[in-house]
Amino acid sequence: MSERLSPGAKFRKALINNKPLQVVGTINAYTAMMAQQNGHQAIYLSGGGVANASYGLPDLGMTSLNDVLADVSRITSACDLPLLVDIDTGWGGAFNIAKTIRDMEKAGAAAVHIEDQVAQKRCGHRPNKEIVSTEEMVDRIKAAVDARTDPDFFIMARTDAFAQEGLEKALERAKAYVAAGADGIFAEAVKTEEHYRAFSEALDVPILANMTEFGQTELWTREQLGEWGAGIILYPLSAFRAMNKAAEAVYRALLEDGHQRNVIDTMQTRMELYDYLGYHDYEQKLDALFAEGKNK
Numbered sequence: 158m159s160e161r162l163s164p165g166a167k168f169r170k171a172l173i174n175n176k177p178l179q180v181v182g183t184i185n186a187y188t189a190m191m192a193q194q195n196g197h198q199a200i201y202l203s204g205g206g207v208a209n210a211s212y213g214l215p216d217l218g219m220t221s222l223n224d225v226l227a228d229v230s231r232i233t234s235a236c237d238l239p240l241l242v243d244i245d246t247g248w249g250g251a252f253n254i255a256k257t258i259r260d261m262e263k264a265g266a267a268a269v270h271i272e273d274q275v276a277q278k279r280c281g282h283r284p285n286k287e288i289v290s291t292e293e294m295v296d297r298i299k300a301a302v303d304a305r306t307d308p309d310f311f312i313m314a315r316t317d318a319f320a321q322e323g324l325e326k327a328l329e330r331a332k333a334y335v336a337a338g339a340d341g342i343f344a345e346a347v348k349t350e351e352h353y354r355a356f357s358e359a360l361d362v363p364i365l366a367n368m369t370e371f372g373q374t375e376l377w378t379r380e381q382l383g384e385w386g387a388g389i390i391l392y393p394l395s396a397f398r399a400m401n402k403a404a405e406a407v408y409r410a411l412l413e414d415g416h417q418r419n420v421i422d423t424m425q426t427r428m429e430l431y432d433y434l435g436y437h438d439y440e441q442k443l444d445a446l447f448a449e450g451k452n453k
């Protein structure tokens with residue numbers, strides 16, 4: 158019999174089985190299926206990604222809990238890999254954060270990360286971020302931890318403190334966040350081997366390394382980050398950025414060339430598209446149903 162694990166338990170199992178665990182951003186249900194069928198063990202829904210892709214907005218805290226939940230539900234309906242969700246600052250005070258956690262669990266998320274920026278948040282790799290006090294962030298974490306119903310639901314604290322306060326203060330905060338119940342630490346926009354090692358040596362929960370492109374951090378390899386103690390490596394928007402560039406080339410070619418022949422090689426074929434969807438199984442069932450109907 159196959160094990161029936163909760164999403165949170167699946168995420169924890171993936172963490173044990175993969176050291177470090179690569180977690181890939183999937184911007185929608187279809188790319189989640191692609192990630193799974195290509196062998197990934199865990200997926201991510203980016204807050205910036207929801208804002209950009211689903212709403213055409215910048216990553217500045219303008220999307221709501223319900224906006225993100227809609228995308229979470231679409232993804233978890235189509236793919237049973239454990240999903241880590243970016244819940245920004247949790248969308249309000251303690252009651253709101255508790256509701257966020259309950260709704261995320263109900264929507265099938267396995268894990269979330271909540272950050273210590275002010276509500277008027279920015280992308281972690283942009284300048285002039287403001288953060289709340291350690292006490293306020295500790296309250297956020299306690300509200301989140303108290304609200305979960307599945308003890309395996311994974312609650313990660315993200316600290317954006319490094320940019321403003323430096324390594325020592327960021328480490329102090331991370332320790333306080335773990336003491337408050339955080340299951341993992343997202344060390345945002347730290348840069349070097351020394352920084353990653355400092356986080357992983359100071360804490361005995363998994364440390365997330367964010368390998369987002371075109372930001373503050375070099376694109377370190379899985380081997381390097383693993384050696385430096387990272388438990389999770391995040392690629393939040395990598396596939397999304399590649400998809401966008403491919404789409405741009407197609408839109409331009411259609412106008413410039415008047416046809417798509419020069420970009421056809423960059424496209425997924427109809428057959429490839431269908432394979433990920435299991436299209437042919439659906440079609441066979443449909444054929445069988447039609448045949449049954451005719452024989453009646």
Ligand SMILES: C[C@](O)(C(=O)O)[C@H](CC(=O)O)C(=O)O
Nearest residue numbers: 203204205280281282369393
């Ligand atoms: C991880 C992140 O929070 C996201 O929303 O995907 C972003 C990624 C990015 O903007 O590159 C962040 O690091 O703030």
Ligand SMILES: [Mg+2]
Nearest residue numbers: 203204205243
């Ligand atoms: Mg984000």
